[in-house]
Amino acid sequence: MGTHTTLDTMRQADGILAGIRCADDLTIAASRDGGNRAVRLLAQAAVDPGDQLTAIAAVHALAQVFDDSADDVLVTLLEHESGFLREHAAWAFGTRLPRFDALAGLTSMVVAGGFSGMIAQRTLEQWAASAPEHVALAAEGAMLGVADPAARARLVETLGLIPGRIPQRTLRRIAADSAEGLDARAAAVAALGDGPANDAVIALVTDLARGDDDLAGVARLALLDLTVPAYPRAPWSQGQTVAQLFLHADIDRELSQVGSGDNGGIATLLVRLGDALVAGDGETDLLAPTVDRVLTLSRGGPDAALACLPEVSSTLSGHAFATVPFLGAPISSAESWPRRVAVQRGIRRILRAAGTVDVLHLRMADVGTLAASTVARELEIPVVFTVAPDPHSVITAMDAAGTLTRANFGTVDEAEHFWFRARLVQRMAADAAHTVLFPRPELERDMRALVGIDITEHPERHSVVAEGIDLTVIDRSVAAAIAADPADFADLDALLQTLPPARRHLPLAVSVGRLHRVKGMATLVHAWADDAALRERCNLLIVGGDLANPTLDERGQLDLIGRAVPLATAAEHGLLLAGHRANDSVARWLAAARYGRPGLAAPSGVYVCASMKEEFGIALLEAMATGLTVVAPDAGGPATYVEDGTTGFLVNTADAARLAGGISDALDLAGGPFGAEFAERAADMVAGTFAIQAMAGTLAGVYRSVTEAHAIDWALSAS
Incomplete structure (x- = not known):
């Protein structure tokens, strides 16, 4: 179908979820058609206030029309009065070549912060790979006249994602400047820890690490990143090491915080499951390698992040708890998206300290999964992903209740990030080495209708696993x-x-x-x-x-x-x-x-x-x-x-x-x-x-099959 016909189909889709899935067809049609007519049709749809769902789809379809006129429309949308259009235009630009007249709009979004700022920062990070000088100068220029400490910190963090001498020089200056705010200096120090380990950087970070304030805690972690190599796997370790993550909880062995904030049932599950996996009393093949170590990652402060590393790097078997560090008080999962870069760095540090991690099990469509999946690709760790129809079930419920409509979808999405989270689930399910599914009365139907996954197509890549309790x-x-x-x-x-x-x-x-x-x-x-x-x-x-x-x-x-x-x-x-x-x-x-x-x-x-x-x-x-x-x-x-x-x-x-x-x-x-x-x-x-032991036994089998398949793939690629 052509762009015009596909737009009509999307506008007539039965329900919000069906409309979201039609967006892929629109993207394909637009990329195939190309030209000014397709751009004109999509530009008109993008600013239609009566159908915000189709408007978002049109923005992403524009990103696949490789024509200067499509760039012109997207640049205009970066300045649109509707926040959701600015956000999706920034996201769409991430799939295109750098457009220098878009840099001002993107850096302005970073200054404003929030979820949209995170989206804009991701696009700038992608553009920095091919045009580092232009992106660095734009970020530096944006700092002029910006006094808000949090906004300055976001720009400094963005500079830390750009390779080259320009950002390195600025980062060293800000890290050493006592007149700068704590957040900006901490962002600079953390970024230096991710950069090249030259003598000047090590000397600066070492000096800052001698203090007793929050900045010193960040500096000690950065110094570790600069000077400590990745830990090798212990040669006598025969079992698997499995990492699991729930970022938005204060997880401890006693489960003392369950029920507060975002500390829900998932926190209880991960503690009990990790204990059961290393206990080795699940229903597993006794001749097969067992799970030797489990690492459970959650949030905390810089001092806790440093204190956990000896246990994380230990060669002893058991269930270890690791901390991904943040400055300041805990915030909710919905507010955590702007912490993507800090989360990535914290997860990378833990997984490197652990030596070889055989499997990373991710759940939830949140910033933890977004960041951890990036690190897993870098470190070549296979991912097991638990697929649940979230936010799909919420979208369906709100659609049925009439509180979510085509006319207000973009406005609601600006707060709930439905489109991004649904796409994240889709990508994770496609990229994961194995997916885990919860039992449902009509599992095949629901996965197809809600998430758009046909689990009968490759049944060997999916396992239905019931949760368990102690x-x-x-x-x-x-x-x-x-x-x-x-x-x-x-x-x-x-x-x-x-x-x-x-x-x-x-x-x-x-x-x-x-x-x-x-x-x-x-x-x-x-x-x-x-x-x-x-x-x-x-x-x-x-x-x-x-x-x-x-x-x-x-x-x-x-x-x-x-x-x-x-x-x-x-x-x-x-x-x-x-x-x-x-x-x-x-x-x-x-x-x-x-x-x-x-x-x-x-x-x-x-x-x-x-x-x-x-x-x-x-x-x-x-x-x-x-x-x-x-x-x-x-x-x-x-x-x-x-x-x-x-x-x-x-x-x-x-x-x-x-x-x-x-x-x-x-x-x-x-x-x-x-x-x-x-x-x-x-x-x-x-x-x-x-029983939790039954769940552990089933998952241990999944982890074993994923590890074995990954070892075969690695051997074939190395031969």
Whole structure:
């Protein structure tokens, strides 16, 4: 089809996701047609305010029309009043040869920062490979008159991505200038650590590393980058080394931060999974090499990043935790995109220190995956990628609800980055050595419809792997709940004592998770509070969130919750907000919801997951393993293991009335004559199917096959 016909097809596509997938056809048609007519058609579509979805597709199609007139249009779009058009024009330029009249627009976007600044910086980095002097002079020139410390730091960081003497000279000057702000100096020092290790640079960085401030911490890492070579693999190491990453969490062995900020179920999973992999008790071939070491990467400060390296570089087997360093307080995953360069450097340092890493397992469509995939290509590490329909499921849900339309897609995308994240999932799935998929009732159909992947085409490259939980934690918690020792439940009892005496005979409806709109906590509170009969049947316990220092997302959820139940007097109404708790504590609380707390909570409580989407559901599995009747989303992973009407209820969690009805049904079932029988049925099902050891065994086989295939490919390429 030609450009005109393909544009018409895209405009008539049934749904937002279908439209996004049509963009590839538009790009192909435009590149084939070329010429002024194609450019004119695409330029008109790009500025159509009534169809922002097609507008974005037209911008990217322009990037494949190799004609000066296409460049002219893209340069104009860099100055457009619509932020999403500027952003996608900057992205589109990354596939074209350098255009010098676009440099001013791109550097202005870097100064402005945010996700668009990251996109513009990536394009400048790509252009710097062929036109380093022009890009360096543009970045240097942009610094004139820019006083904002964060903006200056972004420009300095951009200079650090450009090869040559011009940026090196500027970086040394800024690093040594005490009048510069900390962020700019830190960016300069970090960039010097990535550059050539000459005597002048080493002397400067060494001097800065002698201090005791934040800049010294960055300098010590840079000095290590400059002077320490990549570690070789220990010759006696026979097992595999696997690295796994979740950047947006403060992951520790005790899982003390789970439930706060972005510290969700994935943090719990990675800790338990890493321990199970190195324990070697999964269902693996005993004659095959085992996983010898697991490296779990997450965020932290420069000092922690330096302190972790001895453990990372150790030749001993085990599960090591590594830190990707940032300056300043933690920020949410949605705000982390501008930290791409820092993330890349931190990941590269860890993987080099670890010696040979056999497999890098990535999950999520986030900046961690974006950066880590780049490092993996540099270091020739094969990648296993867990493919989930995210953001695809959210796009579909918002499309169905009417909150995401062609007319507002670009505006929403500017905040949510749907287009970029969907493309990132598509690229990762195509490039990965192996993909891992969550079980879903209609997996083949959903992967094709939502993500655009046909998993039947190359089935040897895909594995369906269910997540798992640590059953020993559950067993201890159930035993503690049955024993009812007050010492094991002091924190929970103190919280339950804030309830009015008249409500202490009621069972608990419990929900555990982050205070984020995707998790539906505010929706759950409204469903419970607005149903007078339900409110009189149970108290509602929300476990998650940093209540003392909430993030922007957490604050938004708390404000919405406060509209349903006044936060200051929430306990008086039966709502308990517990904040985040350690994973072991949460497991005991779930058991307490089933068995009750004498004089404080009745037995036969239930568990509620009100998520907008749930790819699988670690907390749901933990609740079912405890014997709680659950309420879960009727789409995604939970539908593969929740037996509707027996072990729980599958509902449309976006519908408050149905959610409330599901909770009432769950309470009826849990307290009914078959409650105990069905509770054991749920617990037995989880124990038999979803132990973390089973997941580890399956993944160990995947890692082994990927490592063996990579070794064959390397041998063939070297011969």
